[in-house]
Amino acid sequence: MGFLSMGQPCFLRQAKISGQRYNPQILCFLRYLCVLRFMVLPLLLFCGEIETMKAILAEAYGGPEVLTVEDVPVPQVGPHGVLVQVRAVSVNPIDWKLRQGSLKALRDYVFPVIWGSDLSGEVVETGGAVTLFKPGDEVYGFKDGNVAKTFRGTYAEYVAIPEKSLAKKPANLSFEEAASVPAAALTAWQALLKKGRLKPGQRVLVHAGAGGVGIFAVQIAKTFGAYVAATAGAHNQQFLRELGADLAIDYEHERFSERVSGCDVVLDGVGSGVWRDSLSVLKLGGRLISLVPSAPTDAAGRAGFVTTVAARLAAAKINAALRGRRFAPVFVKPRGGDLEKIGALLEAGKIRTVIDRVFPLEQIGEAHRLSEAGHVRGKIVLKVS
Numbered sequence: 402m403g404f405l406s407m408g409q410p411c412f413l414r415q416a417k418i419s420g421q422r423y424n425p426q427i428l429c430f431l432r433y434l435c436v437l438r439f440m441v442l443p444l445l446l447f448c449g450e451i452e453t454m455k456a457i458l459a460e461a462y463g464g465p466e467v468l469t470v471e472d473v474p475v476p477q478v479g480p481h482g483v484l485v486q487v488r489a490v491s492v493n494p495i496d497w498k499l500r501q502g503s504l505k506a507l508r509d510y511v512f513p514v515i516w517g518s519d520l521s522g523e524v525v526e527t528g529g530a531v532t533l534f535k536p537g538d539e540v541y542g543f544k545d546g547n548v549a550k551t552f553r554g555t556y557a558e559y560v561a562i563p564e565k566s567l568a569k570k571p572a573n574l575s576f577e578e579a580a581s582v583p584a585a586a587l588t589a590w591q592a593l594l595k596k597g598r599l600k601p602g603q604r605v606l607v608h609a610g611a612g613g614v615g616i617f618a619v620q621i622a623k624t625f626g627a628y629v630a631a632t633a634g635a636h637n638q639q640f641l642r643e644l645g646a647d648l649a650i651d652y653e654h655e656r657f658s659e660r661v662s663g664c665d666v667v668l669d670g671v672g673s674g675v676w677r678d679s680l681s682v683l684k685l686g687g688r689l690i691s692l693v694p695s696a697p698t699d700a701a702g703r704a705g706f707v708t709t710v711a712a713r714l715a716a717a718k719i720n721a722a723l724r725g726r727r728f729a730p731v732f733v734k735p736r737g738g739d740l741e742k743i744g745a746l747l748e749a750g751k752i753r754t755v756i757d758r759v760f761p762l763e764q765i766g767e768a769h770r771l772s773e774a775g776h777v778r779g780k781i782v783l784k785v786s
């Protein structure tokens with residue numbers, strides 16, 4: 402059971418302090434005032450007056466060592482919020498990019514932060530305006546780290562999440578399998594079908610087809626009737642074919658631009674190294690959908706950073722347009738509606754998830770290191786309870 406053996410909170414969503422009840426706003430106010438955080442909360446936690454949970458907290462940007470297991474208050478839900486008892490979460494590259502502070506010029510978080518965006522679990526409480534879920538429902542979802550500087554992500558025993566970011570867990574998936582799906586599959590779905598406008602019979606090239614996004618992109622594109630080429634290292638060629646790729650390309654020994662051409666859509670989850678050649682394999686009017694629009698890594702001030710990113714995106718669009726192609730960056734959105742459609746494909750057995758490794762939540766540092774190495778096959782999952 403490890404650190405997950407704590408008792409169930411009673412889900413009285415108001416904290417008791419010396420016999421009195423305080424509303425959620427007051428509790429939030431207390432939590433986020435820095436000075437009070439170090440004085441009042443520890444006292445209340447020590448006295449056992451607030452329901453607590455285990456969470457992976459980061460007190461600063463840095464390496465995996467900044468992630469520590471801590472006791473923190475169970476979050477409150479707002480009117481449209483759902484409190485989920487988390488059973489499993491997954492690791493996405495964005496988690497360690499945020500942890501490192503690589504994107505801090507775009508959004509500088511207020512610490513402490515709980516990272517993590519994917520979850521699966523059971524609903525234990527719903528806000529007054531929630532209509533889609535009720536306690537006991539098994540759900541999975543994607544919590545967007547882009548909305549609040551005081552991010553409380555999913556690396557925790559309980560997570561408050563907007564109902565629109567959730568969907569019912571596919572019945573044929575375990576909690577670990579379900580947690581591996583949301584961010585990666587939503588990205589593939591939104592990139593191919595919404596930005597890429599992929600149609601049956603079209604040709605698509607999926608870079609990094611063996612990674613988290615790639616495994617779903619290859620399968621979704623096949624399900625929608627496309628011809629699919631995908632890139633991966635030599636050891637993943639057979640794996641790509643098992644996922645359904647019509648053409649597996651070994652990026653370690655082959656130039657993809659010599660193996661495939663006339664594509665309607667290219668999904669780029671690799672970045673700068675493949676950008677230029679990707680334009681050349683697109684047919685006229687084809688779309689290059691980028692998951693990793695090149696961004697400066699230095700934090701030269703927010704305005705400068707944003708301007709530089711905007712300038713690079715504009716340059717990429719102009720460059721593609723001059724060659725008669727389109728360039729479109731994708732930023733995944735937490736849409737429960739899309740997740741429901743993905744869930745239907747999973748339940749029908751038309752697509753599947755692939756889990757590389759499952760860690761206990763306490764081994765979050767190990768899991769981040771593995772993801773950072775860049776060669777995960779499918780997804781890394783963390784078991785919470």
Ligand SMILES: NC(=O)c1ccc[n+]([C@@H]2O[C@H](COP(=O)([O-])OP(=O)(O)OC[C@H]3O[C@@H](n4cnc5c(N)ncnc54)[C@H](OP(=O)(O)O)[C@@H]3O)[C@@H](O)[C@H]2O)c1
Nearest residue numbers: 494588609611612613614633634670692731732733776777
């Ligand atoms: N914009 C967005 O909203 C959004 C959303 C999700 C992800 N992303 C970004 O998209 C990228 C991919 O995400 P992910 O979750 O799929 O990452 P991931 O799971 O960590 O990707 C790992 C895979 O990348 C493959 N790979 C590494 N170098 C490659 C290369 N040069 N050519 C082809 N394949 C290569 C590896 O295959 P081998 O082992 O065979 O090398 C491995 O299977 C990340 O940078 C992530 O941050 C962006």
